[in-house]
Amino acid sequence: MEQANAAFSLSPRYPSTAGCCMAACSYSHQRSTLSHRRDRAWSGRSARSSSSLRHAPSVAGVYAAVATATPPPEPKTKEKDLVFVAGATGKVGSRAVRELIKLGFRVRAGVRSAQRASSLVQSVQQLKLDDATAAASPAEKLEIVECDLEKQPQADIVSAIGNAVIVVCSIGASEKEILDVTGPYRIDYMATNNLVQSATAAKVEHFILVTSLGTNRIGFPAFLLNLFWGVLCWKRRAEEALIASGLSYTIVRPGGMERPTDAFKETHNLVVADEDTYVGGLVSNLQVAEIIACMASNRRAAYCKVVEVVAETTAPLLPMEDLLARIPSKREPPPLAEEELAARKPGSNQTSKADALSPYTA
Ligand SMILES: NC(=O)c1ccc[n+]([C@@H]2O[C@H](COP(=O)([O-])OP(=O)(O)OC[C@H]3O[C@@H](n4cnc5c(N)ncnc54)[C@H](OP(=O)(O)O)[C@@H]3O)[C@@H](O)[C@H]2O)c1
Numbered sequence: 001m002e003q004a005n006a007a008f009s010l011s012p013r014y015p016s017t018a019g020c021c022m023a024a025c026s027y028s029h030q031r032s033t034l035s036h037r038r039d040r041a042w043s044g045r046s047a048r049s050s051s052s053l054r055h056a057p058s059v060a061g062v063y064a065a066v067a068t069a070t071p072p073p074e075p076k077t078k079e080k081d082l083v084f085v086a087g088a089t090g091k092v093g094s095r096a097v098r099e100l101i102k103l104g105f106r107v108r109a110g111v112r113s114a115q116r117a118s119s120l121v122q123s124v125q126q127l128k129l130d131d132a133t134a135a136a137s138p139a140e141k142l143e144i145v146e147c148d149l150e151k152q153p154q155a156d157i158v159s160a161i162g163n164a165v166i167v168v169c170s171i172g173a174s175e176k177e178i179l180d181v182t183g184p185y186r187i188d189y190m191a192t193n194n195l196v197q198s199a200t201a202a203k204v205e206h207f208i209l210v211t212s213l214g215t216n217r218i219g220f221p222a223f224l225l226n227l228f229w230g231v232l233c234w235k236r237r238a239e240e241a242l243i244a245s246g247l248s249y250t251i252v253r254p255g256g257m258e259r260p261t262d263a264f265k266e267t268h269n270l271v272v273a274d275e276d277t278y279v280g281g282l283v284s285n286l287q288v289a290e291i292i293a294c295m296a297s298n299r300r301a302a303y304c305k306v307v308e309v310v311a312e313t314t315a316p317l318l319p320m321e322d323l324l325a326r327i328p329s330k331r332e333p334p335p336l337a338e339e340e341l342a343a344r345k346p347g348s349n350q351t352s353k354a355d356a357l358s359p360y361t362a
Pocket of ligand 1: 086087088089090091092093111112113116147148149150151170171172173174175187191210211212213254255256257258
């Protein structure tokens with residue numbers, strides 16, 4: 001397989017010597033694990049990697065990591081604030097990247113082509129974070145990692161995931177290639193399953209999978225959507241693979257997202273329900289991205305749940321954490337760690353940010 005992952009980071013700390021590429025990676029000031037990550041991300045280098053470097057996004061501040069031929073070391077410790085997002089160039093995925101960064105996470109954005117990630121990179125650079133005192137700028141919290149989940153072997157996908165503690169998957173067969181009868185099978189099932197298996201091998205702690213309303217349903221209107229080469233059936237197979245993997249998971253099944261704009265949430269509030277509740281409904285890409293970020297920071301509330309998501313004008317505006325907490329879990333959550341119990345005691349002055357990034361906070 002002549003493809004490999006290419007990792008790019010964003011940092012003003014390393015001015016480019018050649019206009020854009022082949023400079024050092026970011027997080028220099030506090031990331032002692034950088035060289036490990038960089039090595040992993042560049043394992044099995046190939047013609048594709050260097051070509052990607054030459055054509056890396058020509059966005060100011062985007063620099064490529066240096067290739068090495070060293071095989072990737074086994075990930076030793078997970079980084080509690082690091083999330084791998086597959087489908088990061090997509091409508092939901094790109095918004096999820098920004099929402100995660102807003103909540104304090106760092107993101108490894110999995111993309112098939114770094115060139116196509118330039119608008120994602122720009123949008124992250126333009127983010128205004130609430131926490132103006134944050135040590136890292138939004139751009140420093142993003143790494144672009146080239147990774148084709150259909151074509152690359154598991155070792156490359158594991159490298160792309162790196163030390164991420166959470167994986168978000170919002171890939172899908174392109175509606176632009178609607179004549180490709182194999183699209184939903186290849187992408188919605190096989191590529192997603194490849195990511196599930198790789199996340200299992202990488203020992204990630206939580207996997208958030210975006211599928212669709214109507215997955216696991218028969219009759220109207222699911223059969224209409226299934227006219228796209230059985231897409232809902234293949235999404236269900238992917239859900240089953242995730243559940244069978246033993247990973248802690250959340251499956252998000254959104255309603256239709258084509259028409260609602262990002263302004264949809266100004267008039268429509270989020271409504272969530274357990275699996276196989278809704279047959280139809282609309283929700284915006286942004287609302288789905290927001291609930292994905294909420295799930296990443298509230299893993300106990302999201303633990304082993306299937307969450308259907310729509311938005312309605314008549315629904316009350318409620319905190320997403322409360323909405324999530326109402327959905328039944330398919331598995332008993334693990335016991336709380338001692339420090340989490342302490343943080344929950346009345347009078348505890350532990351910060352909400354620490355809570356947000358700790359596993360299984362509710
Ligand atoms: N649109 C709706 O109304 C609707 C409703 C319910 C559920 N959904 C589902 O929600 C999910 C996200 O939807 P969306 O609208 O954000 O999709 P989208 O904009 O079409 O994005 C799909 C993403 O998947 C990536 N991708 C495709 N094949 C890949 C591969 N082999 N390896 C790695 N990445 C790959 C694409 O990368 P490239 O940029 O490289 O192509 C793109 O980033 C999809 O599963 C979709 O079916 C959509």
